Amino acid sequence: MSNINKGSLRRVPVENYSDDEDVYGDDGNMDEEFGEGQGEGPYDDEGSVDGSEYDEEEDDNDYDEESLKQDLANLPMGALAKANNALISKSQEKEQSSGNKAESIKSTTLQKLQEMMAAKCVKKERPARPERPAKRTNKHAPTEVSSKKAVGRKRDIVEVQAIKARDPRFESLSGHFNEEAYRKNYSFLNDYRKDEINMLKGTMKKIKDPEEKAKLEKTLTSMQSREQARKNQEHAREVIKEHNKSERAMVKEGKKPFFLKKTDQKKLVLYDKFSKLGDKTLQKVIERRRKKNTQKEKRLLPNR
Template identity: 35%
Template sequence: MKKPRSTISTSSKIKFEEPKSSSSSEDEEEIEQELADVTFGELQKARSNGSHLVHPKPKEEKKGGRANKNRPMEVSCKKPVTRFREIIQGSKKVVRDPRFESLCGTLDVDGFRKRYDFLFANELPAEREELLKQVKKSKDPEVIEELKKRISWIDKQLKSESAKRTEAAILAKHKQKEREAAKQGKQPFFLKKSEIRKKRLVEKYKQLKGSGKLEAFIEKRRRKNAAKDHRYMPYRRPDNTEQQI
């Protein structure tokens, strides 16, 4: 019979690999660093409770810095970069409204109207007459349409300026009257928009009556109102007998 091999002889051939010194030293350094961050109070508390586990504080992310001021800033690649970056910081724009800025001076409405009165007194009426002549001479419908639009715009400007002048005259007259009343100790009265509109219509009535165009204006206004009323007037539906016939 064959004798069994002794286990001692085989065991002598086995070599036990010792752990690397480098890995153990690294682990020790990590443990030392973790324990260095733990406060003395937490260590005392762990010992009193009998627990040996101490949770280290989370490590703070290092902010990007520069070793030298001439080098570019290091930014983490984990954080997304904003879409719009301010590369060059320009001067801040200051928005100013000339109506409320003392640097732009004060607006003189009467002086402005006097300086630009030639536009409404001479330029626009002369342009209107010239456009009317061009409408009569031209045969192109598109050109005629453009000329009529320009004439309509000029009429609106002249009509608006005339209404503004009448309103300014009414306000100036009312202010003069209230100043004299205030000197006598009376309470000043300010006109409402509805009162200004009524006085403007009265002034227009006086102007039309003086020029002899009052009857034509009233007839034109009557026809306009009649057409407006006729638009909303209901119509009679046809009877069934009329439909059958």
């Protein structure tokens, strides 16, 4: 490898060097400062290694290293700075590309790990095993049950239909309730109640124990009040029945039907009741009702 002409090289200070100054020529070769023609540059073909002359290469290794060091020392500072910047930019690009690849690999691995952990956390639901039909030797034989399954102590061998409760008040099987027919059919009970009241009155006269006498007296008063309420209801029904009978006769004559309200029915029953009483009895009843109403009004007044 021929040495570069030392006289043709010159040092350029760093301050006078600019990036616009091209070290290489238009044809890709070194500038004239490095010399012209073959054998003048440091990368001449004469310095290439020939495969057939391997022994000569070993001898010239030391000489080539010394010549390369000397050529690099003679290079201008601007060319060395430009080459250094190019090497640094290439190394940075490589680092960035390698860093992006590493980040992408890291993110994919993290995503895979998260998916694996989520899959482990979720319990796998086992599909229900399909029930196999019971085996039979023939269609008339009983079904065979596996001996591996435990048999419950309580089991329905023959299914029994559940008995449904029936309320006769709301069932159509019992028919429509006729109150008038009911009273006529069970009218004998009224005679029994009257006999019981008379018996209680007779026993109260015989008993001397005050506690027993108080119990019988309480029972007697409740039975008498129920009997009196039944008589009042019977009287009200009779009064309303007579009024409806007269209204039907008036409708037949061509008049419009008139139906009483519940308040008017109560007034009609009271008028009929008081009209049958004498003067003294009527005064007593009115006085008793007045006292009852005053007591009711006092209870409704606020406490002071």
